[in-house]
Amino acid sequence: MNVSTALRILKEQGYKYTEKREDLVTLFAKEKRYLSARDVLNHMQRSYPGMSVDTIYRNLTLFTDLAILEETEWNGEKRYRLSCATQSHHxxxxxxxxxxxxxxxxxxxxxxxxxxxxxxxxxxxxxxxxxxxxxxxx
Missing domain, CATH: 3.30.1490.190 (Ferric-uptake regulator, C-terminal dimerisarion domain)
Incomplete structure (x- = not known):
């Protein structure tokens, strides 16, 4: 998955484009690894100091529901990464x-x-x- 595909999915599913959502997807596209909500919040608050943890969780949940992000859990904490571009089973x-x-x-x-x-x-x-x-x- 890439940023433009993720934003297209949001639009097709009736969700509005925001710069914050694009920045969030871009973060995952650059990182290529699993990130915790805390990692995402720390990064996003550099550009958006007032951003709340609720906003982060709401968008992480939405992106996971739309298969833009994949979710896993370790050490009792959910972590997220951009969904794989490959359609093959792996x-x-x-x-x-x-x-x-x-x-x-x-x-x-x-x-x-x-x-x-x-x-x-x-x-x-x-x-x-x-x-x-x-x-x-x-």
Missing amino acids: HHLICLDCGKTRHIDSCPMEAIPVGETGFEVTGHKFEVYGRCDECQAN
């Missing part, structure tokens, strides 16, 4: 130090025999947490 390796992600194309669901259980799988999420090579070197 999962992520996530660095717990810097938050950067890498795609992995294999899927562990193929090895789980859920078909024999009578359970209908409607979706799944698989993430591997650790430390990237750059963070290990530091």
Whole structure:
């Protein structure tokens, strides 16, 4: 996903364009990693000193609902990143130090025999947490 695609989705879904929303999406496009709401608030308050945490959460929720952002949770805190541009099925390796992600194309669901259980799988999420090579070197 890129900034123009995200803004187009907002417009198509009936949400108005604001400079703050564009700046928020641009932040995620530049970062290429998971960010906490606190990270986003700290960044946005540099340009918009009066911006509240409620505004941040409201927009993070909206962007997640519209699939502009992906959401995960670690250490009891939700984190967000711009949705992947690829439409192919994949999962992520996530660095717990810097938050950067890498795609992995294999899927562990193929090895789980859920078909024999009578359970209908409607979706799944698989993430591997650790430390990237750059963070290990530091």
